[in-house]
Amino acid sequence: MAYKSLLCVLTDSDFLEAPLAQGMALAESQDAHLDVLTLGVDRSQNGYFYAGADALMMQEMLARARSESDDIEAKCRQLLQNSELRWACDSGVAQIADLGRHVAMRARFADLVVLPKPYGPNHGTELEPTIEAALFEGQAPVLMVPEDAKPITAPETICIGWNESAEALASTRAALPFLKAAKTVHVVVIDPPVHGPNRSDPGGLLSQFLSRHGVRVEVDVISKTQPRVSDCLLRHATDKSADMIVMGAYGHSRFREAILGGATRSMLENATMPVLMAH
Structure with a gap:
């Protein structure tokens, strides 16, 4: 038994290095394919009050989320492009109330989901529902990686x-x-x-x-x-x-x-x- 399909879901450029490094190390050691999903998250939750929401404000929040997603994707591709791994990197935008659907859809078809630590100083509110979506809706095992953790492939x-x-x-x-x-x-x-x-x-x-x-x-x-x-x-x-x-x-x-x-x-x-x- 080995992990053949790995997934990293990244929503914050400040907390992408540890889980991505772990995913890359595992992909190499397990001869696996690494999928990276970068999501820009609209944290405004405008979906609950569309009738009274200002269209310009919603457009601005979505544009900001798209910019965040592009930034995360660019950093990931920079780290991945020189590797010899089999990998794919996709990006998207999700409202925080709908985040679980996007994560679960990918997690269902992964042997292991590698995610950053969800709690701590300056950690975004989207990190907790991301890990819960992978565990519950995605029914996938999750490897949570703290920020300062070094990649491990064969823990002693x-x-x-x-x-x-x-x-x-x-x-x-x-x-x-x-x-x-x-x-x-x-x-x-x-x-x-x-x-x-x-x-x-x-x-x-x-x-x-x-x-x-x-x-x-x-x-x-x-x-x-x-x-x-x-x-x-x-x-x-x-x-x-x-x-x-x-x-x-x-x-x-x-x-x-x-x-x-x-x-x-x-x-x-x-x-x-x-x-x-x-x-």
Whole structure:
């Protein structure tokens, strides 16, 4: 198994270098095709009040979005044109309320979507719905890349956040090309239920599944010593000098996580290393 169709969706010229470099490195190592979609986003949300909107204002916002898209596309082509990769770069304009449709249409046909970190100083509001559209409507695994992350193709150490959920299993399956190449994969189980079906061997079935794929697995059962599960997982990954974290995305609803917080949102906010997620 290998990634053969990679997709980068870029909406901000300030945050394109890390995900594009990661996509290019993966395309080379996996002999894959890299598709880059550059979108200029109209953030005015005029679609909600067209009747009272000024036509000149809408035209100005769309022209600004088109200019942003052209700028992002030019920077991407400059980085891609001298490579020997198989690649394509398309551009477009989308209103922020309609952004998910554009992203999902491309993500459905990608083995992996590489995206920038959605939260942080000066991060645009469109980065969050982009990653959610790829995960939910596109049903594609997403590799989130922080701004200062170096491209990785064969991470030596990977931590899997395992809670026996469908989301965690989907992300593990999607990460198999990385897991098989790693020297060590830690299946991290945080406070397993004392009355669960796998209480005597937490993470055992997953480690068996992975070992049959040639993955070198260790099971780490740790206590929840911090308020959030994501903090425990991130600290453990840091302690193990992990190059990547693999975890399920949005086990709770997006609305619940937006209001009350959750492991997915917290990880996307605080991760200092690439995180592969699937839903």
